[in-house]
Amino acid sequence: MNAAAETTEEALDGATCGTHEVAATFVCTRCGDFGCAECLFSSVKDKSVCTRCAAKGLGEPIPWERRKELGTTRAFWRTCKAVMSSPARFFRTPTTQDGVMMAVLHGVIAVTIGLFLSYAVAGIFLGIAGGTFAAIGDEAAQPIGALLGTYGCVIAGFSPILALMAGPANALFGQVVAAAAAHGVLALGKKTKGTFEDTLRVCSYANAPYLFTFVPLLGSFTWFWVVGLEVVGLRETHRCGTDWAAAAAIGYRVVFALLLIGGYAVLLFGFLATVPPPPTP
Numbered sequence: 168m169n170a171a172a173e174t175t176e177e178a179l180d181g182a183t184c185g186t187h188e189v190a191a192t193f194v195c196t197r198c199g200d201f202g203c204a205e206c207l208f209s210s211v212k213d214k215s216v217c218t219r220c221a222a223k224g225l226g227e228p229i230p231w232e233r234r235k236e237l238g239t240t241r242a243f244w245r246t247c248k249a250v251m252s253s254p255a256r257f258f259r260t261p262t263t264q265d266g267v268m269m270a271v272l273h274g275v276i277a278v279t280i281g282l283f284l285s286y287a288v289a290g291i292f293l294g295i296a297g298g299t300f301a302a303i304g305d306e307a308a309q310p311i312g313a314l315l316g317t318y319g320c321v322i323a324g325f326s327p328i329l330a331l332m333a334g335p336a337n338a339l340f341g342q343v344v345a346a347a348a349a350h351g352v353l354a355l356g357k358k359t360k361g362t363f364e365d366t367l368r369v370c371s372y373a374n375a376p377y378l379f380t381f382v383p384l385l386g387s388f389t390w391f392w393v394v395g396l397e398v399v400g401l402r403e404t405h406r407c408g409t410d411w412a413a414a415a416a417i418g419y420r421v422v423f424a425l426l427l428i429g430g431y432a433v434l435l436f437g438f439l440a441t442v443p444p445p446p447t448p
């Protein structure tokens with residue numbers, strides 16, 4: 168028996184459930200109340216949560232954790248909808264499954280499907296544009312149109328393969344880097360109330376809006392949506408202020424962008440310094 172289990176046993180000694188007239192079987196890690204089997208929402212080791220605390224979230228396990236009951240496709244889509252439409256309640260919902268791999272997988276699937284749709288839509292647009300060009304353009308324009316059209320069809324046709332080649336690796340890398348940076352910032356401020364796994368779970372589910380990158384023009388804004396969801400998720404998961412959550416989700420991205428811009432500036436000035444001045448007449 169480990170130390171944590173011992174303290175729980177001691178704490179439960181002779182305690183009764185806060186709601187029911189029976190012996191308590193667990194202590195809620197969120198509110199600290201005693202609960203019985205009937206009050207138990209999540210039995211994940213060291214993360215037991217009571218149904219009263221879970222009611223502040225979705226009130227039921229998140230759809231992705233109910234794949235057996237809902238079917239994978241419906242569970243996937245319902246999870247995307249829940250995280251995008253009510254992020255605070257979504258991220259307040261205690262996980263009922265041990266480990267974070269399935270959450271990571273959800274993010275990877277969202278990014279990969281989003282990439283596939285982007286390639287397909289871009290290819291179809293290019294195909295239509297090229298085809299129109301070839302059909303109504305003058306003689307000089309026709310070969311260019313035909314070329315563009317063919318190119319578009321090839322992109323659309325290969326979109327699943329292109330997405331599978333780039334999607335999973337990018338998503339996985341992005342999620343792990345985002346989680347590591349966010350968790351690092353929160354740890355620096357001593358604001359971590361959850362584990363690194365909890366942070367990685369947030370950064371994975373927050374990728375759901377990437378499904379919509381294919382929408383022309385508006386698609387580029389999904390990135391802001393993802394970062395916004397990360398802020399809400401980090402705040403709810405670590406029960407910190409919005410300021411710290413925002414610093415954790417955005418801070419390192421700003422630093423990274425500045426470093427990148429600074430790097431380019433150094434390169435540019437370095438290049439300019441090596442260029443000999445124009446000869447004076």
Ligand SMILES: [Zn+2]
Pocket residue numbers: 195196197198199200216217218219220221
């Ligand atoms: Zn509770």
Ligand SMILES: [Zn+2]
Pocket residue numbers: 184185186187202203204205206
């Ligand atoms: Zn009870």
